[in-house]
Amino acid sequence: xxxxxxxxxSLIAAFASAAAHAGxxxxxxxxxxxxxxxxxARILGAAPAxxxxxxxxxxxxxxxxxxxxxxxxTPLDTGFAAEPTVAAYEPEPVxxxxxxxxxxxxxxxxxxxxxxxxxxxxxxxxxxxxxxxAGTSVRVVIEGHTDAVGSDDYNRRLSLSRAxxxxxxxxxxxxxxxxxxxxxxxxxxxxxxAGNPFAPRNRxxxxxxxxx
Numbered sequence: 387x388x389x390x391x392x393x394x395x396s397l398i399a400a401f402a403s404a405a406a407h408a409g410x411x412x413x414x415x416x417x418x419x420x421x422x423x424x425x426x427a428r429i430l431g432a433a434p435a436x437x438x439x440x441x442x443x444x445x446x447x448x449x450x451x452x453x454x455x456x457x458x459x460t461p462l463d464t465g466f467a468a469e470p471t472v473a474a475y476e477p478e479p480v481x482x483x484x485x486x487x488x489x490x491x492x493x494x495x496x497x498x499x500x501x502x503x504x505x506x507x508x509x510x511x512x513x514x515x516x517x518x519x520a521g522t523s524v525r526v527v528i529e530g531h532t533d534a535v536g537s538d539d540y541n542r543r544l545s546l547s548r549a550x551x552x553x554x555x556x557x558x559x560x561x562x563x564x565x566x567x568x569x570x571x572x573x574x575x576x577x578x579x580a581g582n583p584f585a586p587r588n589r590x591x592x593x594x595x596x597x598x
Contacts, residue, residue: 411486412592414578420508421489426516429489430526430595488594489513490531490578492587493552500547502555510552513593514560525596527568528552534574534583546571552591568596 413429415421493510494503502510517526530545530552549569556562579585 541573
């Protein structure tokens, strides 16, 4: 473990938490949880509050765990040339909750790549349904986030590539209009677990209503 980088990243996260204007609550869904599309629609269809600064804090609401057994998945080619073969299962929808500013999903990608794992698509399918319910006038920001493993520049590029892969999935698999979706790559700059920048749960994709 790179001790110098751990200290530097922790200081950056602490500064962001202390100096930032609160950006609102983000609902974090675990890998086995399906977001309720109605809740997604309310979150993404709400008018976002104006930002006082570029840095935003993350107040995370972690969902309860509903375990489901799945078979090992293979990487999904984001070119969408063929339908993936995956284990059939129906994750339990999670009950609706009061709207937050955004939602976070631990979208699984193949190692060191932007290839979406088939096990993550049921969550993205729910988000797509929520976007359709919110209406065609809604614009959605897709944020890619990583943990602190790797250089800052590499993590920013990887997080942006993964956000673009999610955008492509929503466009080509669900017919969401490209101009409704905006991508951002934040790398390791906004960890959920600021006390441990290397924690796996910092690797995620967030969705929120576009500002402006």
